Amino acid sequence: MSGPSRWDDKYRTAGLAPALRVEPLLKRYKNTIAQLSQPRTALDVAAGACHAAVYLATQGFDVTAVDCSAVGLALGQKLAEREGVSISTIEADLGIGDLPAGPWSLVCCFLYLNRDLLGPMAAILAPGGLLFYSTFNVHHLNKAPAFNPLYLLQPGELAEHFSMLDVLTLSDGDDPKENASWIAARRPA
Numbered sequence: 001m002s003g004p005s006r007w008d009d010k011y012r013t014a015g016l017a018p019a020l021r022v023e024p025l026l027k028r029y030k031n032t033i034a035q036l037s038q039p040r041t042a043l044d045v046a047a048g049a050c051h052a053a054v055y056l057a058t059q060g061f062d063v064t065a066v067d068c069s070a071v072g073l074a075l076g077q078k079l080a081e082r083e084g085v086s087i088s089t090i091e092a093d094l095g096i097g098d099l100p101a102g103p104w105s106l107v108c109c110f111l112y113l114n115r116d117l118l119g120p121m122a123a124i125l126a127p128g129g130l131l132f133y134s135t136f137n138v139h140h141l142n143k144a145p146a147f148n149p150l151y152l153l154q155p156g157e158l159a160e161h162f163s164m165l166d167v168l169t170l171s172d173g174d175d176p177k178e179n180a181s182w183i184a185a186r187r188p189a
C-alpha cells in the first residue's frame with residue numbers, strides 16, 4: 001500500500017492528538033513570525049494532521065494546509081475547532097500538482113521531502129516572507145536503516161535548494177549526530 005491510503009490509515013489509527021504540537025522551529029522564531037506584516041497568510045505543505053497550520057492560525061495567520069490525506073486534513077479541522085481557530089484545507093497529490101499559488105507570508109513544510117517542490121516553496125513566498133523547512137537527513141539511517149534513502153536529505157542540500165533566500169538558521173547535515181536538517185529563511189524584500 002502506498003500514497004494517500006497509507007497515510008489515511010495511519011491518521012485513522014492515530015486519531016485526534018491530545019494536544020497541539022508546536023514545531024520547535026516555529027516556536028524559536030515566534031517573534032520574527034509575529035513581525036510579518038498584514039495580511040498574514042501561511043501555507044503548510046504536506047500538513048498531515050495540521051499541527052503547524054493550526055498553531056499558525058492561533059498566531060493570527062490565514063492558513064491553508066495541503067496534503068494528500070483526507071483523513072489527516074479532517075483531523076486538522078477537528079484540531080482547529082478544538083483550538084478555537086479555523087484553517088482551510090486542500091486535498092491534493094503534491095507529486096503531480098503545483099503548490100497553491102502565492103504570494104504567502106509564510107510557507108512551512110515538516111517531515112516531507114519532494115525535491116521538485118523546494119524551489120517552488122521559496123518562489124511562492126511574498127517579498128520578506130518566511131520559509132521554515134525540516135526533514136530527516138542521511139544520518140537518520142543510523143537510527144532507521146530501512147528508511148528509503150531517496151527521502152533523506154544529503155549534507156548541503158538545503159543551502160543549495162534555498163540559495164535565493166536569506167538564511168536565519170541552517171543545519172544542513174554536517175553533524176552526524178543530527179538526523180534532521182532544517183532551515184529558516186527569508187525571501188529578500
Ligand SMILES: C[S@@+](CC[C@H](N)C(=O)[O-])C[C@H]1O[C@@H](n2cnc3c(N)ncnc32)[C@H](O)[C@@H]1O
Binds near residue numbers: 050
Ligand atoms: C511524516 S508526515 C508529516 C506531516 C506533518 N507535516 C507533520 O510534521 O506532522 C508526511 C505527510 O506527507 C503527506 N504526503 C506524502 N506524500 C504526499 C503527496 N504526494 N502529496 C501530498 N501529501 C503527501 C502525507 O499524507 C503525510 O501527511
